[in-house]
Amino acid sequence: MARITPATRAPQPEVHPTLAVCPVPVRVRRQVVDPEMEGRPQEEVPRAEARLAVARRRGSCRHAGRLPEVHPEFPGRVQLHQTLVSAIAERVDLRPYVVLPRQRQTGGRTAYRAKPVFTDVDSASFHLDVNSAERMITSRTRAIIPVHLYGRAMDLRQVTEFAVAYRLRIIEDAAQAHGSAYDDNKVGASGRLTCFSFYPGKNLGAYGDAGAVTTSDSSEAHKLRLLRDHGSPAKYRHSMIGTNARLDSIQAAILSIKLRHLDHWNQLRRRHAAQISSALADSPVTPPVVPAGGEHVFHLFVVRSPQRNELRNYLSANGIGTGIHYPVPLHLTEAYQQLGYPGKGALPTAELLAEEILSLPMYPELTDEHIEYTIDAVLNFAG
Numbered sequence: 001m002a003r004i005t006p007a008t009r010a011p012q013p014e015v016h017p018t019l020a021v022c023p024v025p026v027r028v029r030r031q032v033v034d035p036e037m038e039g040r041p042q043e044e045v046p047r048a049e050a051r052l053a054v055a056r057r058r059g060s061c062r063h064a065g066r067l068p069e070v071h072p073e074f075p076g077r078v079q080l081h082q083t084l085v086s087a088i089a090e091r092v093d094l095r096p097y098v099v100l101p102r103q104r105q106t107g108g109r110t111a112y113r114a115k116p117v118f119t120d121v122d123s124a125s126f127h128l129d130v131n132s133a134e135r136m137i138t139s140r141t142r143a144i145i146p147v148h149l150y151g152r153a154m155d156l157r158q159v160t161e162f163a164v165a166y167r168l169r170i171i172e173d174a175a176q177a178h179g180s181a182y183d184d185n186k187v188g189a190s191g192r193l194t195c196f197s198f199y200p201g202k203n204l205g206a207y208g209d210a211g212a213v214t215t216s217d218s219s220e221a222h223k224l225r226l227l228r229d230h231g232s233p234a235k236y237r238h239s240m241i242g243t244n245a246r247l248d249s250i251q252a253a254i255l256s257i258k259l260r261h262l263d264h265w266n267q268l269r270r271r272h273a274a275q276i277s278s279a280l281a282d283s284p285v286t287p288p289v290v291p292a293g294g295e296h297v298f299h300l301f302v303v304r305s306p307q308r309n310e311l312r313n314y315l316s317a318n319g320i321g322t323g324i325h326y327p328v329p330l331h332l333t334e335a336y337q338q339l340g341y342p343g344k345g346a347l348p349t350a351e352l353l354a355e356e357i358l359s360l361p362m363y364p365e366l367t368d369e370h371i372e373y374t375i376d377a378v379l380n381f382a383g
Helices: 045-057 078-091 128-134 159-167 218-228 249-259 262-280 308-317 349-355 368-382
Strands: 069-071 096-100 115-119 141-145 194-197 211-215 299-302 357-360
Touching: 115 128, 128 159, 128 211, 141 159, 211 218, 211 249, 262 299, 262 368, 308 368, 349 357
Parallel strands: 096 115, 096 141
Antiparallel strands: 069 211, 194 211, 299 357
């Protein structure tokens, strides 16, 4: 492979033509939660996420109960906040605890009327470590939040057994896992409360903040509808304390258009990931595992290196952008340290990962030239 020097110009990403023109019909007085859309159980955005979660999977549904309802009114990380309220509000006697993995950003970790308890993670999959979670359980623990991190669907069998044993609610965080599946079951099709983010950078992203929650429980669905709209079942009536977390029709229309391309975009991500992982397999830079089938949709392509910062600087000098997701374990952030959370050494795997992980470029429009350029740069750094 040719030696890459800082003077070498990195290939520039192309603009995908699919959304170059996006005509969106909007009724001036129907820009926020269009009543015509809201009144239909299979409205545009619910169809979008329901197809993602269920109907895109061929064959019969394998979860108990009816198909999950989708409630697309929650922008950004608000959907997880509101889902926690829906799931645990009626079980609050003392301040409840919610168990969740450390390896994530802060947005969904501020649980309404609940204390987040961070666990360690698995060093290979980066998913929640159930053995670590078991050490965190108390009589006040109410729920556990497994995260389908970086786009890889988590095997929830052990989590399910754990939740049953300790009578915990499972709330799935699928903010990065649009279209992923485990054992042919789409993430979001379990019938459990599952939270999706449509932040612009996601595999299925809006043009602003947006999100959705899937569930097969009609009472939870009703509560979620109230929570996203000031607790109001009708104008000027408020049956509970809620917030303003409605999804506007413009974002719903954009998501419906982009959804048509999601499977293809995810397939391209998998192909790119397989190419990069294969090239880095024998290098000191450890690539992520590329599972068979649709288990991973590679929202992020995260490698590990003991020389992470040096590698990042080298790639930057060669015109290759990278990211760190995420650089500081949540329990070590100033916000949580002020609340008395344990210090360094409490979650050793998560803390080690925070020092080694690096996200390489990953998006559907990557060309073979882009990919080979990045591979050459990483291998040249590794020697």
